[in-house]
Amino acid sequence: MACQDWNDLFSAASDQQENTKGATANRGLRTENAVKTGKRELGNKGVYWRRVTTVESGKCPTVRLRNQSLSCLHCGKPACAAQCPAQAISKRAEDGIVIVDYAKCQGCRTCLQACPWGIPQYGHDGKMQICNFCADKVSQGEAPACAAACTGGALFAGPLDELGRIFLSHSPARLAGNTEPSLLIPKTSR
Amino acid sequence: MKGGVEEKRQEKKFSACCPSLGLCTATCPLQVSVKDGRITHISNHPDYRCCVQGHAQRASVYDPNRLKYPLKRVGERGEGRFERISWDEALDRYAAKIKEIGGKHGHESILFYPARGTLGMVRLAAKVRFPNVLGGMATVWGSLCISNKTSVAPMMYGTANTESDLDTILDSKLAIIWGYGFADSNRRIDFAGQGMRILMEARDQGTRIVVIDPFFSQTAAKADQWIPILPGTDGAMALAMAHVIINRELYDKDFVARHVAGFEEFKQHVQKYTPEWAAGITAVPASLIVSLAVEYATGQPSALFPGDGPSRVGRDPSQWVLACGALAAITGSIGKPGTNATAGFGFNKMIRIGDLGATPKSKVTVQVNECQIGDAILSGKALQPNGTVVPVNLRMLIGHGAGVVNQAGDSNKIVKALRSLDYIICADQFLTPFARYADLVLPVTTVFEGHEVGYYFQAGHALVYSEKCIEPMYECRSDLAIWAAVADRLAAGADFHSDWTDLDWIRETLKMSAGAPHMAEVTLERLQKEKVVFVGPRPFIPFQEQVREGKPFPTKSGKIELYSREMEKRGLPPLPTYLDDFENARHPLARKYPLTVCTPHSVAWLHSRSNNPSLQELYPIEVFVNSSDAAQRGIETGDMVRVFNDRGVVERKAKVSERVPPGVIAMHQGPWFKPGGDGTDRGGGVNTVTTDTIDRVGGAGTYNGVLVEVEQA
Numbered sequence: 001m002a003c004q005d006w007n008d009l010f011s012a013a014s015d016q017q018e019n020t021k022g023a024t025a026n027r028g029l030r031t032e033n034a035v036k037t038g039k040r041e042l043g044n045k046g047v048y049w050r051r052v053t054t055v056e057s058g059k060c061p062t063v064r065l066r067n068q069s070l071s072c073l074h075c076g077k078p079a080c081a082a083q084c085p086a087q088a089i090s091k092r093a094e095d096g097i098v099i100v101d102y103a104k105c106q107g108c109r110t111c112l113q114a115c116p117w118g119i120p121q122y123g124h125d126g127k128m129q130i131c132n133f134c135a136d137k138v139s140q141g142e143a144p145a146c147a148a149a150c151t152g153g154a155l156f157a158g159p160l161d162e163l164g165r166i167f168l169s170h171s172p173a174r175l176a177g178n179t180e181p182s183l184l185i186p187k188t189s190r
Numbered sequence: 191m192k193g194g195v196e197e198k199r200q201e202k203k204f205s206a207c208c209p210s211l212g213l214c215t216a217t218c219p220l221q222v223s224v225k226d227g228r229i230t231h232i233s234n235h236p237d238y239r240c241c242v243q244g245h246a247q248r249a250s251v252y253d254p255n256r257l258k259y260p261l262k263r264v265g266e267r268g269e270g271r272f273e274r275i276s277w278d279e280a281l282d283r284y285a286a287k288i289k290e291i292g293g294k295h296g297h298e299s300i301l302f303y304p305a306r307g308t309l310g311m312v313r314l315a316a317k318v319r320f321p322n323v324l325g326g327m328a329t330v331w332g333s334l335c336i337s338n339k340t341s342v343a344p345m346m347y348g349t350a351n352t353e354s355d356l357d358t359i360l361d362s363k364l365a366i367i368w369g370y371g372f373a374d375s376n377r378r379i380d381f382a383g384q385g386m387r388i389l390m391e392a393r394d395q396g397t398r399i400v401v402i403d404p405f406f407s408q409t410a411a412k413a414d415q416w417i418p419i420l421p422g423t424d425g426a427m428a429l430a431m432a433h434v435i436i437n438r439e440l441y442d443k444d445f446v447a448r449h450v451a452g453f454e455e456f457k458q459h460v461q462k463y464t465p466e467w468a469a470g471i472t473a474v475p476a477s478l479i480v481s482l483a484v485e486y487a488t489g490q491p492s493a494l495f496p497g498d499g500p501s502r503v504g505r506d507p508s509q510w511v512l513a514c515g516a517l518a519a520i521t522g523s524i525g526k527p528g529t530n531a532t533a534g535f536g537f538n539k540m541i542r543i544g545d546l547g548a549t550p551k552s553k554v555t556v557q558v559n560e561c562q563i564g565d566a567i568l569s570g571k572a573l574q575p576n577g578t579v580v581p582v583n584l585r586m587l588i589g590h591g592a593g594v595v596n597q598a599g600d601s602n603k604i605v606k607a608l609r610s611l612d613y614i615i616c617a618d619q620f621l622t623p624f625a626r627y628a629d630l631v632l633p634v635t636t637v638f639e640g641h642e643v644g645y646y647f648q649a650g651h652a653l654v655y656s657e658k659c660i661e662p663m664y665e666c667r668s669d670l671a672i673w674a675a676v677a678d679r680l681a682a683g684a685d686f687h688s689d690w691t692d693l694d695w696i697r698e699t700l701k702m703s704a705g706a707p708h709m710a711e712v713t714l715e716r717l718q719k720e721k722v723v724f725v726g727p728r729p730f731i732p733f734q735e736q737v738r739e740g741k742p743f744p745t746k747s748g749k750i751e752l753y754s755r756e757m758e759k760r761g762l763p764p765l766p767t768y769l770d771d772f773e774n775a776r777h778p779l780a781r782k783y784p785l786t787v788c789t790p791h792s793v794a795w796l797h798s799r800s801n802n803p804s805l806q807e808l809y810p811i812e813v814f815v816n817s818s819d820a821a822q823r824g825i826e827t828g829d830m831v832r833v834f835n836d837r838g839v840v841e842r843k844a845k846v847s848e849r850v851p852p853g854v855i856a857m858h859q860g861p862w863f864k865p866g867g868d869g870t871d872r873g874g875g876v877n878t879v880t881t882d883t884i885d886r887v888g889g890a891g892t893y894n895g896v897l898v899e900v901e902q903a
Binding site: 046056058059060061063064065067145148149150151152153 | 233234236239240241245373385386387390406408411416417418807816847848849850851852
């Protein structure tokens with residue numbers, strides 16, 4: 001597919017208001033990629049490619065819970081890639097997935113400083129890890145593990161323009177930022 | 191990418207069932223990737239989603255804390271000091287102790303407790319057959335679970351098969367979800383991933399969803415309205431709703447005339463249950479009770495789903511279950527799409543499995559209530575299902591996958607009882623809180639290490655085939671293999687069919703089941719080919735024939751009986767009644783312990799199961815304290831606090847929150863009881879402070895709400 005104006009064809013549309021059971025997605029992604037990269041076995045504590053934060057607001061009984069699920073946003077203009085001194089981070093030409101070349105990564109953590117969302121994480125080997133959008137699954141036409149596993153049906157993955165059409169009635173807004181994050185947030189009543 | 195493709199080729203995919211299979215409807219099919227004999231990844235079956243626990247099961251299989259070989263105790267009970275022994279020695283001991291203690295004190299002195307660790311088709315049959323072929327042992331009755339619902343449903347409806355499939359809320363105008371966090375704990379439907387989906391879909395279709403619960407669960411967060419209620423007072427609210435519906439003449443007169451017996455008595459009976467009275471008990475405003483009652487009665491079809499939480503709290507919560515049944519009956523919310531007869535529990539009994547264990551019959555008739563094992567050991571008395579109390583002399587306890595200490599009320603009392611026994615055997619995958627008190631500990635395989643069939647033995651439509659994915663880990667053996675070897679040693683091997691493989695057990699069980707409706711089409715070969723087989727029409731809605739075609743209900747009168755002769759005979763209230771004598775704000779203990787603890791289910795634990803490293807990383811063990819209660823006690827989020835009463839002390843991290851109303855604290859149940867030298871439970875087990883009281887009809891524990899105080903640790 002030819003490159004679109006936003007550069008990246010793939011994005012995750014995430015209903016941030018109502019992303020239930022994000023932890024499921026979280027686990028799914030983590031274990032999936034532990035296999036694919038061979039990097040993360042049991043005990044590599046604290047590293048999560050998708051994190052879910054539950055935010056409580058209001059007073060009993062009108063309390064609200066918001067589950068915010070966040071992984072690498074595969075930005076249109078990734079600051080991590082631009083700043084990486086080892087040039088270990090690149091955007092995959094065919095779909096815009098941000099990929100880390102572990103062989104090149106020096107573990108200097110410049111990418112964490114550069115990323116406005118605080119996404120990059122570091123495992124036992126000190127090297128940077130981010131969600132790779134299940135690149136090999138996506139290459140084979142499958143959905144990323146998180147979207148395939150989410151029990152609430154709150155995570156979707158696909159080309160941005162396509163997702164924009166699917167969620168048209170929910171007036172989806174792209175997450176704003178200089179790095180052009182590839183995240184659509186549909187508005188819902190809840 | 192090339193490397194990735196090659197890697198894929200060597201990887202084999204297996205189909206398995208969730209290792210919690212059969213336990214609380216956790217029967218999700220899983221896809222297990224195996225490479226070089228090692229599980230590399232577990233995810234949901236491509237067609238069905240599962241909960242976080244399914245995805246995390248690999249961490250349980252390879253948890254470094256798994257039991258690896260048989261152990262015998264060398265330290266004091268509870269100290270956790272054990273020595274490795276061989277399987278031969280372990281099995282010889284197992285058999286010898288049955289012979290020795292059974293010979294000396296009789297087989298009724300041995301309590302056989304194969305609990306719900308993994309309840310596949312094989313284990314379910316074998317666990318009944320094993321003690322029976324050895325001449326019987328004392329067994330457990332009642333439940334830690336749902337019998338307060340299932341045992342009263344027949345009194346009202348003549349059958350326990352009274353609950354509609356949850357999907358029916360897609361057709362409801364109003365769905366009242368009462369103490370039922372199905373989208374959190376992912377239970378009650380065929381597969382775990384469905385609960386939240388059904389809830390969201392129903393809301394998108396315009397069903398108004400109201401959640402009544404002391405805890406603001408993720409289920410409540412997705413609802414249109416949350417009504418916080420004080421634990422154990424649900425019966426007061428339900429009866430006040432009936433008061434409103436009857437006195438405002440909003441009940442379905444035609445339905446009542448045709449299908450309901452005892453209405454006039456019920457009408458007189460509920461006059462005292464005014465919404466204003468209920469407001470004082472429940473902390474739910476009277477106006478809210480009235481508006482919900484009106485909406486439920488007039489917004490048909492409406493479905494009321496009574497959950498399991500309220501059925502295990504207060505004095506005889508089965509009365510609340512009956513009150514919910516009465517609400518459905520007087521409004522005619524029965525037998526139509528979008529309704530639920532409400533008094534039962536997910537009982538559709540689509541899956542009917544022949545009982546291979548039923549013969550030979552046990553020669554021992556003594557039973558011990560599952561919630562009162564500790565009490566029976568200490569007091570020498572055991573309440574029987576028929577209400578009589580018999581003397582017992584329990585000397586030995588055999589637990590397979592049993593949460594004896596952790597999952598029944600009043601852990602400290604149980605520990606005291608265990609210390610007094612002659613011999614304790616524990617077979618499990620981990621050194622559980624119970625295993626620490628055992629004399630003999632046997633390492634058991636996970637479901638991935640053998641063949642099984644998962645199905646929920648009371649409800650659901652799906653049978654899930656679980657293939658052997660890997661060889662048994664370490665020296666682990668299945669429960670079946672252990673029972674076969676012990677039966678052989680006690681010259682009962684032929685009777686037990688100790689030469690049968692797990693596939694033989696499945697095949698024979700299915701053969702026995704073939705006569706039941708829908709079951710003839712379920713064969714081992716079909717399960718092996720299709721992996722997931724559904725039986726029966728869906729969604730199941732009970733009593734459609736009665737309501738549509740006027741067939742009689744399966745009760746004596748042929749009608750729904752609001753007045754129960756059986757209750758009357760047992761000296762219990764014949765009409766649904768609210769009983770207030772339990773640990774609540776009006777109890778004398780409330781001055782000393784002013785807070786009520788509520789123990790909801792977490793998405794991360796299925797009772798004490800799935801307590802594995804990867805889930806522990808994600809889900810902190812917390813106690814939710816309302817901001818006003820926290821302020822009074824100087825407690826802030828992150829503080830370590832002591833939750834205590836006369837029964838025990840447990841420490842957890844405080845989470846100051848509006849997810850509980852003032853006066854209520856919430857602790858998710860599941861974390862493991864771990865007493866320190868001073869007796870304080872630093873593992874965060876909830877049953878350190880709960881009671882071992884039970885419902886007088888249902889026989890299930892009433893431990894969900896007890897009085898406690900909280901202070902800085």
